[in-house]
Amino acid sequence: MSGKPFQGLVFCPTSLPLSVSDDICMKVTKLGGTYTKDLTRLVNVLVVGELFTAKYNFAVKNRTDIVFVDPACVDTLYDQWLSGQDLLQLARFDMFQYLQTAFTMGPFEPFNVFIGRIRSNEEYSLDTIVEMCEKGKAKSIDTAHFIRNASSSSSLFITDDLTGNRVQAALEENVPVVHPKWVVDCMDRSGTLDFQSFYLLQNCHDLEYSDIGSGAYIRNVLKKPVVPQSDVAALPHDDASSALKLAINKFKPQATQIWGRLLAKDPNNSKNGATSSKPDDRDTSSLRPESLGETTNTPTFLNCHFVFYQFDPRQVSILSKVIKGNKGTSSLYQETTPSAAQYAGNTIYYVCPSDFPTESLPQIPSRHEWLTEFFVERCLYYGQLLPPDFWSKPFYNEFRISPPKSLLHGESLSFHITGFHGVELLHINKIIDFLKLKGFSHHEKLTKKTDFLIVNISQLTSIPHEHALRQNKYASMFRTDLDMKISVKQAQMFRNSMKRKIEFVKKTHPIPIITPSFIIELFHRSMKPEKDFISIYFNDINWCISCPKGSKQDFELKIIPIQNEQQVPEEEKLESPESVRPPSTASSTASGLPHVPKRANRWGKLLSNNVDTENEESSLIQDDTNENDHLSHTQVTYGSASVSHSMKRRKISTRSQAKDIISNV
Template sequence: MELLKGVPGLNESSRSNTLFGGVTFTTTDLSSKEKAQVASVVAVMGGNVKNDLTADTNVLIVGNINTAKSKYCLKNRTDVTLLYPDDLFDIYKRFQHSKSSGPKLTIQVLDDYPWPIFNSCLFCLSRLREVGNPCYAKNYITKLIDHFGGKSIASLTPKVTYLITDKREGKRYESALDWKINAIHPKWIIDCCNCQRILDPSLYDISKIHNPAAIGKNSHKKYRKVVDYASVEHNPIYGSLEMGNALIERSNEITKSSSIEDCKGLFKGLIFSCFGFTASHATKLSAVLKNNGAEIQEEYDLSVTHVIIPSSFTFDEVPPKVLALQSISDSKVVNEWFIERCLHYERLCNDSWSIPARKLRLDYKLKIHITGFAEMEHLHISKLIKNLNLTLQTKLTDECDFLVANLSSLGLSNVNSPQLFTYRFHDILNSRTDMKTASVSLTKKKINSAKKWNIPVVSLAFIWELAQTGVLPHVLDTQWCIFAPRSLRPAGNFLEYARSVSGGLFHKAEEPVNDEADQSGRYSFDLNNSDVDDVDDDDKNNNSDRRIYLGTEGSPTKLPVQLPSPRKNTAKKWPKLIGTASESQLKSAAAAAAAAADIDDEEDENYNFKGKRRLVFATDQGNNANDPQSYVEFEDDFGLEDIPMFKKRKK
């Protein structure tokens, strides 16, 4: 066994990790030095090691398959994963690499080193093309057999160990009965892979068991908690199968639509090197490339023009050797989308679509719906959303978080909307669309529905930026924002903030009975957005109870009141009581008083009003004519010394 030497971080037990958190390891037939090293490696990755095989043991590190522990686990413990020491040390190296640059490993990494349970078995698969369960399909069962060390052939011969079929018909089924070959249901393959054991095949023999519910009953107690091969979700084997099938189907479509001579020269002069693919997928990929004139090279050197990695890999997962040689050569690192796009468009597509993402498998729980995309772009965007660990919604509902629309389907271009085409990977925005009237009309209806439900509408640049940075982009960025609800726009003042929180409606809470609560001045805010015009009355009624109460818990609301203005109160300006009358008004008043007292105008100048107030104008007293300002004096015969004199008061 090769022991680890000089691996950094081996003694750094203080580093926290959850890769094997809660996982218990047990060893068998290892030397004391090997046990100590296994214990150190497992501790760094978050697990713990026990000497004895107990009920909580999850992984058995096997030094020899013929020990008592190994035999007992193979026979009775279908929930224990068997692993060789060298495989554990290889997992540790990958773990150290993932801490610095690679993707975070999960417990599924254990099945990257499968126990070869089918290495002595020869299988023949029959009538598995039309099955209701996708996990019983022929391609998937074949891939499972290959992954766990088995081999399958197309023809049934006496050397075949098992015939895998779910139908009691056909020549191969009849021949299997004649040759006494077990006709096993495909569920047996899946259960064996989940348990990592060869289960009793007689419990799955369809020639003896006619009740579908009884197939596989009591064959095992429980599965290993690593990968559920009976489900298509979080299943790396099924995921790689989908990618390979899409590539083969696209290649077949191009072969049918174009001549063989044109296809064979598409990749002529290009040298490809594959990395990260499974053996079966790499074989299919190489066959497609060779059929189109490409050359395949196993080892990477300066002559390689393209390094192909799976679309589920990030750029950081590329080997350092490839990145080092890429800096001094003209080779490109692309994913399998490069081949699919080239075959689909019948030309070399050196665009941003095939550039590997920087960040995948994020923790954002977002629901995305896409619209307006057609053909190849729709397929690749769907895969990208799944690789980002986001949820792709097939229908647009009010539960969606974002609507990703094709700019071309909305008639937007670099001419009429240049701000939407300033993104650094702008070539992805020129996506093809189905220009049929029905498709364009449907896209516009979805845009209107998104506005009605306050769902942000963004371009593909939003999802692409998320895959490049791993951080959710700002929705209001003009590089991708097509529509943003009012609630996402920043408030300019307190009133706008309160309106964004409450939807524009403020409700005063019912006054409490006690005196202490009466002085609280608490308010409740209605969350309905009254600023949205395209909301039906039914939608408003359905959301009428969405309120936040500030104050006594559960207090009901009363009639709405308007929030007071935040403007500062200023002192009220009162009109002047003295000296506000114009000069003409004062003259008229003096003339009326003189007429009432039968006083001539000639005597007005020398007449002394007894007990009356006399008005003397500056123009009558012959003041300086250069003074442009006119003023009025006030005199009184009674208490003149007690009354303030307002002289030279401006009009």
């Protein structure tokens, strides 16, 4: 056996089964490479189990220094290494280049390609498109016929002419009709580009050839050198919670990059600003001016003044810089509120941290209301000044819970989330941190130990506008018009993921399916210290999509205000692990300040570094029969729950439309 042929290479998996991922990890490590489940700047080989995952889409669009291989590539090279072949000599001492030329996945491997009419032009011809599809390893190529009932997920129709019977048949079968430039660009990129966002013929048939696919990927970028071994050695191998010591940017959903973009450039240099500070070191090589949060027409915060309360100096500096860059102004909260004359013509917003207790907020003029940093994040993400909704308003409060025993499948009340992306994914992950302090536990994968499922109904297009879920006071949290921020392909990916999970709940594991409105209402109801406990019900029609059969008490969650906890009978209290109990408030009481939970690195990339990536990979549903849950290196894990002893329950809906909603997701 030759030396270490993978030395200096960093491998990352996407959408690989657990057993395959563990096997690849072992082989890569033995061959001298590094294996990490985080897509960082150091990764240069992506092991692909499935196309169009979040990692794959990000890498194919932005990382021209990454080569895409399938698991069989690692197996083949490992077997050759075991047989004694000198892989370095075989690769002429450039293993990265060898992988790129000999093992790169064909861009069209998963597809049956139907090719229709190709107009005569100087850029391509029918013969060149066919030749490219063959080199790209398409499953099959048909230039004469279109087969009806073909799978829309594995079939593509390539043409630059929307007329003709074959094109109409493909459209009727929901088979994507893609411009031939997609084939050309995929071969140029050596990867499968997102055709839904950039190359659908219906959207680009009127564009100039050079404009088709603009923004689909970074072109003409020199290959980066292989990572030095000294840097590779610093990558974590086993501990998913270890912080990287290198200056690397982990792969995040789109929303988590907002603050990085905004802080990368200060339009006014802000050297003389009262709240200016030296920003964190960031990679700004790929940033463009249009990513600074300003619109080309009206800056987001023009004629807006923000008053900050209880933020630390670094947070104030970040917020002030961002707001100033979007033509807004800011100041710190004082006992004397800003006068109308002082900020004439400005809309005033009072902003506090999302983890500051609502009951401790000072009084402000009745024409104004308190908001959290969520409001700033939402406006920046959507590129417009939004009306405050329940995502943006303060909700945090101290309480404990006593869950219904009939709902528990483990020691603590657990949940899983689905359908969240962008800035809403950021919000829900911060709220998850708060819920962990209250006795909840978060399952990163939907299993038979999960007690309830939280769904973002913005993705459930089957729920009509007149439905109660879209007409109650929390309806503004789920605006479908804002959801156009994502591409059609991404939206379909989220809906497919939700559909699989809802089907799992419907057929295998009957549990309540609710919206995030339940969580916000949970915090709001805890603001009643005069009561021993307050009840909230999972099957309330204001947030429940469907629920198993049972009495009202079977779904009653008791909210215990923190000062009334001792008044509740001991047998009704949740026996939760020490790891989820809230920290002592002794120190904060002594200082006269309300307790605020401490969370590391709350700020930075859109105020959070620990962003759940449950939407990165497909098919997270697992029938978890092992007591030891898999620890994901890309997500925070909370250990394993105990073996479920729940009794079988028949699933019913909380209203007559629930069955139709689930069946038509």
